[in-house]
Structures are given as structure tokens and as C-alpha cells.
Amino acid sequence: MPIASINPTTGEVIKTFDALTAAQVEMKLQLAVRAFAAFRKLSYNERAQMMTRAADILEAEKDELAALATLEMGKTLDAAKAEVLKSAIGCRYYADNTQKFLADEEVFTGAKRSYIHYQPLGVILAVMPWNFPFWQVFRFIAPGLMAGNVGLLKHASNVPQCALKIEEIMLRAGFPVGAFQTLLIGASQVDGLINDPRLAAATLTGSEGAGVQVGVSAARNIKKVVLELGGSDPFIVMPSANLDEAVAWAVKSRIVNNGQSCVAAKRFILAESIADQFEKEFVEKMATLKVGDPMDASTDVGPLATADAVTTLQADIDSSVAAGAKVLTGGKPVGSRGNFYPPTVLTDIPKNSPAYREEFFGPVALLFRVKTVEEAIHLANDTRFGLGASIWTNDPAERDTLVHELEAGMVFVNKMVASDVRIPFGGVKASGHGRELGINGVREFTNIKTVWEE
Numbered sequence: 108m109p110i111a112s113i114n115p116t117t118g119e120v121i122k123t124f125d126a127l128t129a130a131q132v133e134m135k136l137q138l139a140v141r142a143f144a145a146f147r148k149l150s151y152n153e154r155a156q157m158m159t160r161a162a163d164i165l166e167a168e169k170d171e172l173a174a175l176a177t178l179e180m181g182k183t184l185d186a187a188k189a190e191v192l193k194s195a196i197g198c199r200y201y202a203d204n205t206q207k208f209l210a211d212e213e214v215f216t217g218a219k220r221s222y223i224h225y226q227p228l229g230v231i232l233a234v235m236p237w238n239f240p241f242w243q244v245f246r247f248i249a250p251g252l253m254a255g256n257v258g259l260l261k262h263a264s265n266v267p268q269c270a271l272k273i274e275e276i277m278l279r280a281g282f283p284v285g286a287f288q289t290l291l292i293g294a295s296q297v298d299g300l301i302n303d304p305r306l307a308a309a310t311l312t313g314s315e316g317a318g319v320q321v322g323v324s325a326a327r328n329i330k331k332v333v334l335e336l337g338g339s340d341p342f343i344v345m346p347s348a349n350l351d352e353a354v355a356w357a358v359k360s361r362i363v364n365n366g367q368s369c370v371a372a373k374r375f376i377l378a379e380s381i382a383d384q385f386e387k388e389f390v391e392k393m394a395t396l397k398v399g400d401p402m403d404a405s406t407d408v409g410p411l412a413t414a415d416a417v418t419t420l421q422a423d424i425d426s427s428v429a430a431g432a433k434v435l436t437g438g439k440p441v442g443s444r445g446n447f448y449p450p451t452v453l454t455d456i457p458k459n460s461p462a463y464r465e466e467f468f469g470p471v472a473l474l475f476r477v478k479t480v481e482e483a484i485h486l487a488n489d490t491r492f493g494l495g496a497s498i499w500t501n502d503p504a505e506r507d508t509l510v511h512e513l514e515a516g517m518v519f520v521n522k523m524v525a526s527d528v529r530i531p532f533g534g535v536k537a538s539g540h541g542r543e544l545g546i547n548g549v550r551e552f553t554n555i556k557t558v559w560e561e
């Protein structure tokens with residue numbers, strides 16, 4: 108079956124690609140193995156020079172690259188430019204810091220010498236999603252290759268041009284042939300790669316279902332895997348919060364990337380005393396956002412990435428409304444073509460509805476009311492996910508309680524949840540395991556070797 112690049116703004120097919128055959132995949136895997144044998148021996152400085160050149164290319168060609176991301180998956184052009192520049196920041200961060208992060212660590216044990224030594228694992232498979240087609244990949248590339256590993260990318264099938272462009276950037280930056288390769292393959296071919304003994308480990312960002320499949324394959328082969336999966340992130344607003352700031356950031360956090368971000372705020376948990384005012388201001392702002400062509404600078408919300416995403420979102424909203432939820436704004440697709448869905452707000456959400464349990468991947472906000480901090484914590488934790496949480500309070504006691512009691516891999520206080528190359532990114536429960544970014548991200552795919560000398 109061809110891999111198709113389809114413009115979500117118009118629904119038109121831009122370009123199609125044939126998936127690689129098994130023989131072609133085998134050739135690329137052999138190339139990766141050969142590349143690793145030499146690449147691992149390069150100095151940190153040599154790899155850093157290449158990674159810095161990759162950052163230079165990203166910065167110099169941000170407009171072209173951003174337009175490609177917008178064309179393939181529909182994010183607004185400004186958001187796409189910011190993503191490309193963030194990818195460059197990631198490259199520079201690991202170029203500058205990996206040697207320090209992976210330096211030998213002396214440990215006092217009474218031995219003549221004992222220390223921890225970090226070494227690359229080998230060929231790493233990265234299974235990446237479409238929602239941040241450059242950043243998601245570069246946050247693997249930068250730490251993974253700087254550590255001395257080589258990479259194979261299985262990108263989402265709806266962004267093949269972005270996937271190929273990334274391989275081109277790495278070659279132009281001076282990385283050896285085979286150090287980073289894009290595989291245009293279907294999801295059914297991933298299991299065969301993980302089963303291959305020449306593959307050392309895998310990382311996946313994507314849906315819960317995809318994570319289960321890759322996790323099972325990795326476990327069967329006793330291979331390291333990092334999984335960054337879905338989220339149903341709470342955005343908790345307490346009475347002491349600055350309400351104007353909370354509302355403004357709530358809107359931004361819900362519509363970031365057209366509502367298609369694993370760490371976008373999804374469940375807005377409001378203290379009873381401020382709930383009416385928050386709801387009024389929030390709904391007004393959501394209702395006035397402009398939905399339209401993501402290439403237009405005045406657009407706030409572009410299309411969803413695929414037609415199936417609209418269908419799934421609508422089905423979950425309809426089921427939630429049938430169960431008793433109320434729509435305060437939005438609630439139906441807009442436009443005669445393209446995958447456009449308006450900013451939507453639901454309230455009075457019952458427990459037996461998809462809106463209470465599932466991750467809504469689109470610009471749909473879910474409002475809940477609570478009477479106490481304890482009730483807010485219980486509601487926030489009443490989900491199988493545990494990725495991020497945003498809390499809004501100026502009460503130190505509330506802050507400390509929420510930070511310690513929320514079941515999440517990341518908690519942001521008076522700020523929306525976001526990834527930052529300097530700090531670990533990842534979740535708990537069904538949101539996955541392992542960490543990307545920060546010092547943890549570069550150490551995930553290394554052999555943490557203990558050395559003891561007498």
C-alpha cells in the first residue's frame with residue numbers, strides 16, 4: 108500500500124510513496140550496523156560539529172521546513188517555525204553538553220578505582236508521531252547520535268516528506284551514510300525490526316495501542332524501550348490563582364498544535380468558587396478563535412491531521428453528550444472540505460462517558476468542578492494516564508500538596524506543560540516509561556557500565 112502525504116487543509120493527495128520492501132529494509136539495517144562500527148569511535152567533538160551543522164541548517168531553512176510540516180499535518184505556520192527552531196535548540200544543547208553528561212563518574216567504594224562508564228548501545232529504532240514531525244524526531248536524534256548510537260526512523264505515514272527531509276538534513280550536516288536513515292514502512296513492519304538481533308533498542312512516541320505493541324515486541328526480545336504515550340492532562344485552577352492568567356494559558360494549552368498534543372491541557376478542574384467566572388471567560392475566548400487555513404498568519408486553529416481524527420473526535424463527543432454532557436461552544440465539524448474542527452467546550456461530564464476517561468486529541472476542553480484540593484487531586488488522578496499536570500495556585504500549601512500527590516511525570520505550577528530540552532520529559536501509568544530530554548534522555552540509550560579496579 109502506498110504511503111500518502113495528504114493536505115489536511117484541502118483533503119488533496121500531495122504525493123505518494125511506495126513502502127520499502129523487506130529486501131530494502133534489510134539493506135538499510137546492514138548499512139546502519141556498518142555505520143555504527145565506525146560512528147561510535149568518533150570523538151564527542153567530531154559528533155558535536157555535525158550536530159551543530161544540523162542546527163545551522165534547521166535555522167537557515169526554517170521557513171521551507173515549517174511550510175512542509177504545515178502542508179503535511181496542518182499546524183499553523185508560526186507554530187511550525189517555532190518547532191523547527193526548537194529542534195535546532197535541541198541539537199545545540201546536546202552538542203554542547205553530551206560529553207559532560209556521559210563523562211566517567213567516579214564512585215568511592217574503597218577500590219583502587221571504581222567508576223561508571225557510558226557507552227552507546229547500537230542501532231536504535233525511533234517510531235515517531237505526526238503531531239510534531241520535526242521536534243519529536245530531533246529530540247531522539249540529538250541525544251541518541253551524540254551518545255554514539257545510530258538511528259532508524261519509522262515516522263508516521265502521513266508525514267513522509269518531513270521524514271525524508273530529516274534524513275537529508277543529517278547527511279548534509281556531515282553525518283556518515285547510515286548513521287541516520289528514514290524507513291518508509293508500514294506499522295506492520297516494525298515488529299520484524301524489533302525481532303532482529305541487530306537492533307539494540309527502540310523508542311516510541313504515539314498512541315497507547317502502538318506503545319503496547321512495541322512494548323510487547325521489545326519485552327519478547329529483552330530490549331530496552333522508551334515509551335511516551337498519551338495523556339489526559341489536568342489543568343487545576345484553585346481560588347488563589349490569578350484567574351486572568353489562568354484563563355489565557357488554559358486557552359493556549361488546549362489549542363496548542365490544533366489541540367493535538369499529548370501534554371495539552373485536556374481536563375480543566377476548577378474550584379467551585381471561581382468556576383463560573385473561569386467558565387464564562389474561557390468559553391468566550393474559545394468561541395472567538397479563528398479556524399482556518401494554517402498558512403494564514405491570522406489563523407488560530409488549523410485542521411486536524413487526518414479525516415479519521417475528525418470522525419473519532421466527533422464520535423466521542425456525541426457519545427459524551429448522549430451520556431449527559433453539555434456543549435457550551437463548538438461540537439460539530441466546520442467547513443465543506445478539509446479536517447476542520449472548532450474549539451469546543453464540554454461540561455457536566457458523567458463518569459460513563461468518553462469525555463471522562465479518554466484522551467481527546469483535538470481542540471476540545473472538558474470542564475469539571477470540585478469543592479476541595481483533595482477532590483481535585485482525586486479527579487486528576489482518576490485516569491489511567493499520568494503524563495503532565497498544570498496547577499494554578501498562589502497558596503504554598505496547596506502547591507506542595509498538589510505537586511506531591513498528583514500522579515504525573517511532570518507538574519508545572521502557574522505555567523502550561525511543555526517540553527524543554529533541559530529537563531526530563533515522560534510519564535507514568537499508561538502514559539509510558541523512560542524519559543526523553545535532559546541528562547536522562549541521553550543516558551537512556553547507553554550501556555551504564557560499572558568498572559571496578561583493584
